[in-house]
Amino acid sequence: xxxxxxxxxxxxxxxxxxxxxxxxxxxxxxxxxxxxxxxxxxxxxxxxxxxxxxxxxxxxxxxxxxxxxxxxxxxxxxxxxxxxxxxxxxxxxxxxxxxxxxxxxxxxxxxxxxxxxxxxxxxxxxxxxxxxxxxxxxxxxxxxxxxxxxxxxxxxxxxxxxxxxxxxxxxxxxxxxxxxxxxxxxxxxxxxxxxxxxxxxxxxxxxxxxxxxxxxxxxxxxxxxxxxxxxxxxxxxxxxxxxxxxxxxxxxxxxxxxxxxxxxxxxxxxxxxxxxxxxxxxxxxxxxxxxxxxxxxxxxxxxxxxxxxxxxxxxxxxxxxxxxxxxxxxxxxxxxxxxxxxxxxxxxxxxxxxxxxxxxxxxxxxxxxxxxxxxxxxxxxxxxxxxxxxxxxxxxxxxxxx
Ligand SMILES: *Cc1c(COP(=O)(O)O)cnc(C)c1O
Numbered sequence: 001x002x003x004x005x006x007x008x009x010x011x012x013x014x015x016x017x018x019x020x021x022x023x024x025x026x027x028x029x030x031x032x033x034x035x036x037x038x039x040x041x042x043x044x045x046x047x048x049x050x051x052x053x054x055x056x057x058x059x060x061x062x063x064x065x066x067x068x069x070x071x072x073x074x075x076x077x078x079x080x081x082x083x084x085x086x087x088x089x090x091x092x093x094x095x096x097x098x099x100x101x102x103x104x105x106x107x108x109x110x111x112x113x114x115x116x117x118x119x120x121x122x123x124x125x126x127x128x129x130x131x132x133x134x135x136x137x138x139x140x141x142x143x144x145x146x147x148x149x150x151x152x153x154x155x156x157x158x159x160x161x162x163x164x165x166x167x168x169x170x171x172x173x174x175x176x177x178x179x180x181x182x183x184x185x186x187x188x189x190x191x192x193x194x195x196x197x198x199x200x201x202x203x204x205x206x207x208x209x210x211x212x213x214x215x216x217x218x219x220x221x222x223x224x225x226x227x228x229x230x231x232x233x234x235x236x237x238x239x240x241x242x243x244x245x246x247x248x249x250x251x252x253x254x255x256x257x258x259x260x261x262x263x264x265x266x267x268x269x270x271x272x273x274x275x276x277x278x279x280x281x282x283x284x285x286x287x288x289x290x291x292x293x294x295x296x297x298x299x300x301x302x303x304x305x306x307x308x309x310x311x312x313x314x315x316x317x318x319x320x321x322x323x324x325x326x327x328x329x330x331x332x333x334x335x336x337x338x339x340x341x342x343x344x345x346x347x348x349x350x351x352x353x354x355x356x357x358x359x360x361x362x363x364x365x366x367x368x369x370x371x372x373x374x375x376x377x378x379x380x381x382x383x384x385x386x387x388x389x390x391x392x393x394x395x396x397x398x399x400x401x402x
Contacts, residue, residue, distance in 0.1 A: 003250055007317065012200020012287075015323060018316030020199040022286040026179065027199075029186045033106075034201040040105045041208070053097055054212065057130060058087045062213075064220040064376070069347040076367025077374040079229065080350070080360075081217045081245060083381060090353065090381030091213060091241040092123035092194065098209030099192040100127035110134035110189040112182045114174035116143055117307035118150025119385075120194030125159035135159040136189075138178040140170040147307070149385070171311075172299070175285055195238025196315030199286035203315050207243045213378065214248020221376060231256040231366060234378035235358040236276065236329070237308050239315035241380035246327060256328070259318060260362045262304030263331035273302035273310045276322050276329040282313075289313035290322070305334040306354035308381075332358040340364060341383065341390065342397030353381035354390070 012018050012034075020027050040046050054060040062085045067078040083091040103111055111128050114137070115121030121137040128135035137154055141163045144151050154161050162181070167173040182191040193202040196210075221229055232249050234242035236259040249255040264272035272278075275290050282291035284299055292300040292312040299312040321327040332340075337354060340361035345351045352360055356379045363377045383390075 007320070008200060008204050012204070014203070014317045015320035016281070017288045017319035018200055018203055019288055020286060021283045021288065022199050026183060026286075030199050030201065033190065036106050037102060037201055037205055040102060046101065046105060050098060050101055053101070053130075058093060058097065059085065060212065061216045061220070062086050064217055064224060066224070067348050070343065070364070071367065073347065074364050074367040075371035078363050078367050079221065079374065079376045080379040081213060081376060082379055083213060083241065084350070084352065084356070084379050088123055088126050089384065090119060090123070091210065091244060091378070092120055093126060094212060094244065095206045095209040095240060096120075096123040096127040096192065097130070099190075099205070100124070100131050100133060102205075103133060103190045103192070104131050106190065108133070108188060108190045110136060110185075111192045112136045112138075112178055112189050113192045113194060114138045114171065114178040115150075115194065116171040116174070116310075118143065118147040118154065119308055121159065121161070122150050122153045122157070124192055125154045125157035128159065129157045136162060136181060138162045138164055138174045138181065140164045140168070140174050142169040143171070143174070195240040195311075196243045196317060197238040197285060197287065197289070197311070197313065203287065203317060206240050207247060207317060210240050210244025211247045213241070213244035214246065217245055217376060218248045225374070228252055228255050229376040230370070230373035231258060231375040232378075233258040233260060233359045233362050233366070233375060235260045235262070235306070235309060235355050235380060236314060236318060237273075237311050237355065239318045241378050243315060243317055245376075245378040246321075250326065257321075257326065258362060258366070259327050259329045260358045261329060261331045262306060262309040262337070262358055263333035264303045264305065265334060270301040271303055272331070273304050273312065274331045275312055275314045276318060277331055279313070284313040287316055289316055290319045305337055306358065308353070308355040309358065330362060332361045336361040338390070338394055338397075339400045341386075342400040345383075346397070346401050350379070351383035351387065352379055353383050354386045356380045357383075
């Protein structure tokens with residue numbers, strides 16, 4: 001059977017991961033969204049509207065670019081899929097436009113979500129403004145203080161931002177608060193998740209909306225070089241940008257796939273977020289995943305220099321692909337990430353997001369070790385949001401560029 005028909009199964013499982021672990025009330029809503037998704041997303045009208053939005057609003061297709069100077073330095077051939085050039089500067093808008101379009105077809109008036117560093121909140125607020133939907137974003141007070149420019153962006157885009165004031169006042173509490181708000185009015189509102197995580201059908205829907213990245217890349221790479229890349233790589237937080245590009249090559253068995261997790265400051269508890277590499281099966285936010293957890297099954301604290309990657313679990317499809325060995329998962333630490341950030345800026349004139357820099361770092365290593373091979377990186381976002389933080393803490397990078 002075709003990969004996409006087989007995974008997930010009709011209960012939302014990718015192998016033993018995924019599923020729906022929520023209250024019966026919320027589970028019923030998840031099945032309603034699932035049924036609506038299957039009937040609406042296959043319609044000609046939905047497909048052609050989404051295609052038009054991608055072209056005229058988002059600026060797709062984004063290019064594939066050959067890094068000539070960086071490849072000269074490291075050997076091998078390094079290519080980038082330029083999701084940093086997608087409207088709003090990252091791949092997240094791909095699934096937010098899809099989710100908001102589904103909301104419109106379902107007759108919803110409001111989209112609700114949580115956000116950590118604010119990237120998902122900004123992308124969803126953008127989609128809501130486009131469709132004229134109300135948008136309610138739940139964000140921890142601690143995160144509001146840390147990611148203030150994104151807080152302002154959401155407000156400019158017309159979203160209502162609900163500060164979450166209990167517990168640690170960060171992502172976990174924001175998720176609970178957003179689910180609660182959604183359950184108060186599931187008729188008029190819809191929950192929109194920010195990655196290939198959460199209960200079924202979200203991991204499947206978000207993958208399907210990100211699939212365009214893989215489809216475009218495969219075609220563009222073939223057209224540019226006459227062959228497929230030897231390897232494809234992407235950073236993995238929840239795993240949406242990685243599933244997007246991997247899904248375009250998953251049936252090409254000769255193409256190696258590498259997911260890159262953030263090894264942070266060290267591999268001690270609380271210093272990294274390598275859930276696939278070091279986690280164990282557990283349940284988080286309504287689905288089964290590889291989880292960094294303590295003896296009680298509580299998620300452990302996580303950290304990465306790239307706030308979009310600090311999640312204690314991973315998308316269920318990644319968990320399955322790790323077990324089957326189709327995708328290899330590796331780790332890159334903060335220091336290696338910074339080196340890639342500075343090098344891509346200096347050698348190619350492209351300032352990458354710190355999240356994406358993890359994948360660039362792996363590609364540099366791969367190129368050095370495989371001088372005859374090509375590697376395609378999903379450059380998930382641009383680094384404008386990171387420059388103040390990087391320069392204030394690490395300078396402009398002379399010591400990395402010799
Ligand atoms: C949010 C974010 C990520 C991590 O999310 P995934 O779902 O793992 O893709 C990666 N890159 C950028 C630029 C982001 O904003």
